[in-house]
Amino acid sequence: MDVIVSHANTDFDALAAMLAARRLYPGAVIALSGSLNRNVREFYRLHADELQLVEPGRVDLDGIRRLVVVETVQPERLGEFERVARDPSVEVVVFDHHTGETPDWVKPENLVLSEDAALTTTLVGILAERELEPTPLEATVFALGIHEDTGSLGYPGVGRRDAEALAWCLRHGASQDMVAQYLRSPLAEEERALLDALASALETHSAGGLEVLVTAVAWPEYVDGVSNLAHKIVDLTDARALVCLVEMDGRVFCVVRTRVAELDAAAVAAALGGGGHAQAASAVHRGSLAEARELVLAALPGAARRGRTAGEIMSRPARFVEPDASVAHAMVLCQRHRQSGILVAEDERLVGLVARESLDQAIGHGLSHAPVTSVMSSDVATCAEDTPLPELTRLFRTSDSGRVAVMRGNKVVGVVARTDLLHALGEPLVEPEMPSGPDLRERLLALPGLEAVFEAAQAVGEGFEGVYLVGGAVRDLLMDEPSFDVDIAVEGDGIAFGRALARALGGRVVPHDKFGTAIVVYDGGRVDVATSRTEFYDYPGALPAVEQASIRQDLYRRDFTINALAVSLKGEDFGRLVDFFGGLRDLEAGVIRVLHNLSFIDDPTRLFRAIRYENRYGFRMDAHTLGLARACVEMELVGELSSARLRDELQALLSEREVGDSLRRLAELRLDHAVHPHLAAGEEAVALVVELDALRERLAPETPAWRLRLAALSRRLAPDELYDWFGRLKIRRRDADLIADAVTVAPRLRELAAATDEPAALRALAEPHDPDGVLFALAGAEEPARSRLERYFAELRAVQLEISGGDLAELGLTESPRVGAVLEEILRRKLNGELDGRAAELAAARELIGAP
Numbered sequence: 001m002d003v004i005v006s007h008a009n010t011d012f013d014a015l016a017a018m019l020a021a022r023r024l025y026p027g028a029v030i031a032l033s034g035s036l037n038r039n040v041r042e043f044y045r046l047h048a049d050e051l052q053l054v055e056p057g058r059v060d061l062d063g064i065r066r067l068v069v070v071e072t073v074q075p076e077r078l079g080e081f082e083r084v085a086r087d088p089s090v091e092v093v094v095f096d097h098h099t100g101e102t103p104d105w106v107k108p109e110n111l112v113l114s115e116d117a118a119l120t121t122t123l124v125g126i127l128a129e130r131e132l133e134p135t136p137l138e139a140t141v142f143a144l145g146i147h148e149d150t151g152s153l154g155y156p157g158v159g160r161r162d163a164e165a166l167a168w169c170l171r172h173g174a175s176q177d178m179v180a181q182y183l184r185s186p187l188a189e190e191e192r193a194l195l196d197a198l199a200s201a202l203e204t205h206s207a208g209g210l211e212v213l214v215t216a217v218a219w220p221e222y223v224d225g226v227s228n229l230a231h232k233i234v235d236l237t238d239a240r241a242l243v244c245l246v247e248m249d250g251r252v253f254c255v256v257r258t259r260v261a262e263l264d265a266a267a268v269a270a271a272l273g274g275g276g277h278a279q280a281a282s283a284v285h286r287g288s289l290a291e292a293r294e295l296v297l298a299a300l301p302g303a304a305r306r307g308r309t310a311g312e313i314m315s316r317p318a319r320f321v322e323p324d325a326s327v328a329h330a331m332v333l334c335q336r337h338r339q340s341g342i343l344v345a346e347d348e349r350l351v352g353l354v355a356r357e358s359l360d361q362a363i364g365h366g367l368s369h370a371p372v373t374s375v376m377s378s379d380v381a382t383c384a385e386d387t388p389l390p391e392l393t394r395l396f397r398t399s400d401s402g403r404v405a406v407m408r409g410n411k412v413v414g415v416v417a418r419t420d421l422l423h424a425l426g427e428p429l430v431e432p433e434m435p436s437g438p439d440l441r442e443r444l445l446a447l448p449g450l451e452a453v454f455e456a457a458q459a460v461g462e463g464f465e466g467v468y469l470v471g472g473a474v475r476d477l478l479m480d481e482p483s484f485d486v487d488i489a490v491e492g493d494g495i496a497f498g499r500a501l502a503r504a505l506g507g508r509v510v511p512h513d514k515f516g517t518a519i520v521v522y523d524g525g526r527v528d529v530a531t532s533r534t535e536f537y538d539y540p541g542a543l544p545a546v547e548q549a550s551i552r553q554d555l556y557r558r559d560f561t562i563n564a565l566a567v568s569l570k571g572e573d574f575g576r577l578v579d580f581f582g583g584l585r586d587l588e589a590g591v592i593r594v595l596h597n598l599s600f601i602d603d604p605t606r607l608f609r610a611i612r613y614e615n616r617y618g619f620r621m622d623a624h625t626l627g628l629a630r631a632c633v634e635m636e637l638v639g640e641l642s643s644a645r646l647r648d649e650l651q652a653l654l655s656e657r658e659v660g661d662s663l664r665r666l667a668e669l670r671l672d673h674a675v676h677p678h679l680a681a682g683e684e685a686v687a688l689v690v691e692l693d694a695l696r697e698r699l700a701p702e703t704p705a706w707r708l709r710l711a712a713l714s715r716r717l718a719p720d721e722l723y724d725w726f727g728r729l730k731i732r733r734r735d736a737d738l739i740a741d742a743v744t745v746a747p748r749l750r751e752l753a754a755a756t757d758e759p760a761a762l763r764a765l766a767e768p769h770d771p772d773g774v775l776f777a778l779a780g781a782e783e784p785a786r787s788r789l790e791r792y793f794a795e796l797r798a799v800q801l802e803i804s805g806g807d808l809a810e811l812g813l814t815e816s817p818r819v820g821a822v823l824e825e826i827l828r829r830k831l832n833g834e835l836d837g838r839a840a841e842l843a844a845a846r847e848l849i850g851a852p
């Protein structure tokens with residue numbers, strides 16, 4: 001039995017994570033390990049039937065084969081399941097987020113840690129990638145989990161992924177009414193009383209200049225949810241940092257919250273033996289309230305972090321143009337580095353600043369060649385290196401130039417752009433700088449047959465933020481391999497670009513509005529155009545207006561670094577390689593590397609892709625990627641991969657020229673068994689495939705290689721298993737029939753061929769199973785069956801009569817079943833060497849019909 005558990009005092013993030021994990025482990029049971037938080041309990045009471053959770057004490061602990069733990073790395077928080085978690089004979093898998101701890105009770109490869117503010121966000125990301133649909137009730141719980149752990153997206157450290165995950169929940173039917181009801185469930189009477197007491201006991205302390213509110217209260221009875229009360233106090237007081245201490249039930253419960261980077265909440269909680277994240281932490285102290293308060297106050301100075309300065313957060317060296325540089329040159333730099341403006345300086349001395357908008361206008365007026373000084377502003381905000389961030393923030397508020405030059409004396413040493421400041425203030429960086437790679441212009445233009453496409457793309461790309469060649473074509477270009485697909489990603493409106501490209505090429509466009517994609521078909525080929533995609537992309541309705549993503553996010557969603565390269569096709573940037581993730585380095589070193597740790601879990605078809613590239617290029621997964629691949633299989637997260645996507649990847653893997661290494665790797669990673677328990681890709685399969693490949697090439701080259709190879713892998717599946725699995729894979733019925741036939745009929749064909757050497761009988765035997773079944777029978781066949789089946793291909797298969805039904809009609813036979821029977825008999829005689837040539841066939845026909 002597989003069981004999913006989380007910590008006692010289960011909150012919505014934990015409940016949501018358990019429900020999401022059940023989607024990944026469909027047969028698993030969710031067991032409660034202890035009490036539920038009050039709002040979760042109320043929710044659960046109403047929805048127990050739909051949620052199907054198992055109450056504490058109801059699980060046969062000895063029957064557990066796998067334990068999936070979510071939202072904690074501390075087994076002592078699992079109640080009765082602690083014993084199971086520590087049992088080495090149980091397969092334990094842990095999902096958690098934001099934890100500094102590496103637990104020693106779970107194998108490192110079975111630990112999935114994410115950086116998301118809510119663990120639900122991580123799991124929703126996986127469900128979205130796998131296109132698993134939640135019920136509206138599940139979506140509601142997911143939304144509650146995200147709201148709760150992100151303070152409705154308000155806490156520091158909350159990211160775009162949390163917001164997108166929440167939007168995904170709403171699109172999948174999360175009820176806003178229920179979210180509102182359970183998120184802000186009214187406080188119970190005893191909670192209100194404790195809240196009043198805590199609010200009245202607030203004292204102000206200071207940590208490194210930061211105001212910290214501390215409140216300490218002794219309470220006669222245990223009250224649930226001190227952390228909830230701490231939130232309320234933060235809301236009421238607008239405090240930037242708060243420490244709440246409540247002595248009850250013989251212990252002191254401590255909750256620390258901060259909304260600024262200057263105080264590390266975890267460091268404060270650590271003083272009482274607890275922990276958590278920088279923004280929220282907690283501890284339980286077994287001592288007196290006074291003692292706890294003293295310990296906390298003593299820890300505050302050490303937990304304070306010195307405020308940062310302009311010198312620490314600036315970008316350096318400051319990028320600038322010389323005063324005599326042209327408007328066009330300044331624009332190229334702004335585009336390349338995604339800057340909204342650029343400094344103008346001479347010998348590091350500041351002259352002014354020019355905004356991208358002004359450059360745009362100047363170009364619009366035909367002033368591309370004018371010097372930047374003609375559109376420059378000389379009023380630039382400046383500051384010294386030791387300017388503290390609050391002061392810097394003020395400078396940004398009062399100047400509208402979007403950047404502040406950092407000066408040492410009268411020299412510019414760096415620049416703080418708005419994004420630098422936002423990043424320093426804890427907001428996610430809007431966009432990392434575009435990395436500059438080698439110039440591939442010449443190589444692009446040398447690609448046979450594509451010159452016209454690239455010239456057209458260059459010509460029509462001007463109005464779009466970015467236009468890139470992406471995917472396998474870039475990889476192949478760098479490897480000097482021929483490539484067939486031209487995929488273009490557009491930052492902006494991909495369909496509009498597709499239309500413009502089609503016009504320029506004199507071709508036509510097939511737009512797919514739902515997905516923001518377009519196919520451009522022109523005389524000479526086709527080009528696929530896509531709008532850059534972001535995460536949680538299964539909301540096509542939002543494209544292209546809302547979810548236009550930058551090329552970096554688009555590339556980050558891809559499978560491996562070597563496939564996450566792009567080449568700019570736009571204007572002066574044409575030919576520049578864009579390499580955010582070290583793809584070029586990996587290509588040169590022959591390494592297959594995922595872009596992030598959840599990659600295989602998000603999309604297990606990437607396991608097959610990794611193996612395919614290893615096999616095709618002789619590359620190797622790096623140790624980390626290989627570890628993640630093994631872990632994904634080991635944790636049984638390859639899952640119900642019974643989709644058309646698996647079929648496509650399996651088919652692609654089996655269609656490569658050689659597949660021996662792929663098969664070995666499939667077996668080594670036990671991916672064959674993960675996909676179907678009776679699929680077998682080991683050495684026996686390799687040998688069989690080698691033989692089948694040779695036979696196919698020699699005797700029936702028109703047969704698709706993948707089909708025979710899939711038959712080889714499936715040789716141990718019973719026919720009903722085969723049809724069941726192929727049905728789920730959506731393999732075409734005809735292919736499924738041929739494979740099933742090959743696998744089941746081959747041994748019998750061998751026997752029958754061994755029993756007769758009459759040519760007509762051999763042909764009658766083989767023809768219904770041509771070609772897959774006969775090739776399969778030939779592989780491993782012994783004499784005399786071998787040479788007889790070979791003879792079928794070499795000779796008997798092609799034998800045809802020289803007369804037809806028309807000839808029989810002329811002889812007076814028109815009755816249809818007899819026509820067939822007569823022709824069959826003549827063919828039998830011909831195969832057996834009794835007839836030679838048309839005259840002999842006609843004579844036999846006459847005799848059989850009884851014609852004169």
Ligand code: ATP
Binds near residue numbers: 471559563603652
């Ligand atoms: P080839 O056709 O030679 O196998 P390719 O790179 O063109 O290589 P495609 O399957 O056509 O392979 O995919 C195009 C691109 O889409 C890939 O280069 C990769 O960037 C991305 N891609 C494809 N499948 C996935 C996936 N499962 N996960 C992430 N990215 C993917």
